[in-house]
């Protein structure tokens with residue numbers, strides 16, 4: 001299954017993170033496509049795809065300008081996203097104590113509300129750390145994939161009983 | 167097979183870095199060199215963005231990827247017009263992109279502007295940021311300062327002047343400049359914004375941040391309500407200012423800040439020295455205001471230098487296109503004028519990169535020698551990225567415990583460290 005990486009950015013960090021993440025997924029032999037939320041329409045969302053969102057925060061805890069139309073379309077059109085799975089990575093800055101990472105949180109709430117299912121925890125990048133955002137995103141996504149396989153394993157246990165050969 | 171395209175970017179600020187990013191994506195095989203007159207990359211991110219806004223400066227880690235992973239060459243310590251001419255660069259590279267920013271503070275255009283205690287925000291922010299080519303000497307601000315201009319740079323200056331030394335923990339402020347200022351800090355500051363609160367150019371978050379500084383009492387005698395259906399930013403700004411006015415530090419008050427919205431300067435007055443500033447109301451009929459002041463800081467934007475830009479004549483802003491001539495482009499502040507945040511230079515660079523891509527077929531026809539075709543003595547003085555990293559580590563090593571780095575305020579010193587010509591003495595900066 002192809003992984004779709006979608007980023008919402010203003011100053012470019014989320015794009016860098018998206019590219020690094022895609023490269024690392026590609027290196028693992030997985031098909032992946034990166035797109036900017038500013039040129040992505042909600043009509044393109046597929047129920048049977050896996051999405052990775054990387055989204056920063058601006059204003060007072062808002063999504064970046066480039067991602068606002070996508071978010072507004074979700075809110076107005078309210079497509080049924082049940083069956084869609086996604087992972088969420090939020091970029092922000094703890095300097096903004098009260099709205100830290102709210103852009104991604106808002107997008108996450110919206111997707112969940114529309115029936116999509118998040119896998120793994122929301123990843124967080126704090127710009128005040130000066131760490132390379134790409135490495136942070138790659139490390140987070142490795143954890144998400146582990147969670148996913150752990151869940152699969154548990155599901156399998158559920159289905160077949162505790163059979164080490166399963 | 168095509169010979170690789172050779173690209174020169176003049177200026178390593180946000181716009182130079184963003185356009186290099188875009189061009190690297192479009193032309194993976196090209197040779198890209200970013201030139202800068204300074205030994206350090208990143209332009210105003212290093213020398214404009216306030217020293218206590220380290221997280222804004224952290225965009226440097228995104229730009230560093232260009233040099234560390236994307237095969238973009240940094241050639242610092244090369245000033246176009248002094249070390250090499252624009253024509254020489256155009257002869258060596260297929261594509262030259264000007265991303266040199268805007269150097270000059272705009273003038274306000276009122277009488278009295280040349281009095282000795284009228285300072286430009288560009289100069290002050292460069293001083294606090296330890297800019298190595300800024301003439302030293304501490305401004306004589308006095309007890310009472312009038313700041314003309316209501317934008318974010320103006321707020322940066324205000325914040326520098328009302329913070330206490332302990333508020334600069336983890337910053338990279340020039341401590342010598344700070345120490346000089348806090349010996350006799352201002353006790354009263356007038357912040358003069360031409361626009362009403364609805365249309366003011368300031369970011370509400372920057373305004374509310376002022377409220378976290380202890381010992382400051384804010385006042386405002388202008389209307390601070392905005393219409394209910396005003397744009398969100400205006401509502402947020404009004405709320406931020408209202409929040410500031412509620413703060414009452416009581417007996418701990420160190421400094422009074424008077425906010426003025428809707429007032430424009432008429433004149434700066436004084437007999438050989440600044441004594442007061444006269445303001446007129448922009449929209450309403452109100453008597454002119456006379457504010458006593460020992461000094462004035464102007465923060466009304468930055469401008470093209472009025473002379474000839476390296477043979478191109480006097481430049482003006484162009485919002486339509488970044489194309490200047492065959493193979494010659496511009497992006498960032500030198501294209502649009504001094505408006506916009508770091509992020510706005512990203513979309514600007516993307517648009518200019520598209521124009522470059524659209525015209526590249528013609529440019530490809532010419533074979534150019536690239537960076538290697540520059541005179542030997544020019545390449546010898548260049549500071550490449552690994553040489554810059556020596557300065558970078560020397561600065562972080564030299565930082566006291568409560569500072570993120572200690573910037574060296576001497577360009578010669580930076581160049582010496584970069585070129586490994588620096589003989590460490592126990593007295594020298596950078597020594598442990």
Ligand SMILES: Cc1cc2nc3c(=O)[nH]c(=O)nc-3n(C[C@H](O)[C@H](O)[C@H](O)COP(=O)(O)OP(=O)(O)OC[C@H]3O[C@@H](n4cnc5c(N)ncnc54)[C@H](O)[C@@H]3O)c2cc1C
Pocket residue numbers: 176177178179180181182201202203204207208209210211213214215216219222244245246247265266267268288291319322497498499500505506507508509511
């Ligand atoms: C005081 C101040 C504070 C700011 N704070 C913020 C903030 O907090 N957040 C924000 O988003 N934006 C901020 N900005 C705006 C932001 O800095 C600009 O949008 C951005 O830096 C413009 O980028 P630029 O690359 O066009 O110009 P610059 O950043 O000025 O870069 C130009 C580069 O070109 C080099 N150069 C110039 N002439 C030559 C030459 N002849 N040869 C070789 N090199 C040359 C310069 O050395 C410099 O490195 C601030 C601006 C100022 C002035």
Ligand SMILES: Cc1cc2nc3c(=O)[nH]c(=O)nc-3n(C[C@H](O)[C@H](O)[C@H](O)COP(=O)(O)O)c2cc1C
Pocket residue numbers: 008009010011012013014015055056057058059060061062064091092093094096099100101102127
């Ligand atoms: C004007 C401005 C407002 C911001 N507001 C917030 C905020 O409210 N909350 C937050 O967590 N980060 C905030 N940030 C920080 C950015 O989200 C952070 O720098 C991020 O790395 C930017 O990613 P991008 O380059 O992909 O846009 C703000 C940054 C700027 C410049």
